[in-house]
Amino acid sequence: MSKNLYVGNLSWSTTEDEVRAAFAEFGEVLSVKLIEDRETGRPRGFGFVEMDDNGAGDAVDALDGKDLGGRNIKVNVAKPREERPRW
Template sequence: MTNLYVGNLPWSTTEAQLRDSFAEFGEVSSAKIIEDRETGRSRGFGFVEMENGADEAIEALNGKDYGGRSIKVNVAKPKRESRF
């Protein structure tokens, strides 16, 4: 399983749209748009977990136009431990 970071998403992107965009490359386990805790609005990035096809998705989608924006797609880095 590979967790992908997807950045520079249009604010209007839904999790279903994100899932559909990656599904053509392999099996998507989950798709999550990160939202602002205060407002509930999209922060313009998300994560997609894929069972397979992650390399193909990165190759095909990184730097491509998505809703008028050039998206960034790469393997997500592990979450850092909080320093506090």
């Protein structure tokens, strides 16, 4: 099984490889997705990391509030996306 982790407060210059390397210390990283603005293509400062269950909890405990790329990142288990009405 795997867990999807939310990673926030990322520097716009942080790369997927940097995020993967930080999380890989705690277990197998299955995927990394940094979210970009649809219109400009610029990073939005957050993303998601999918990890195996064994390492996900350790990664949250160790990395939440830690410095990555000059910013103190926020890490927690991602909540399911809520459906929002389209206008």
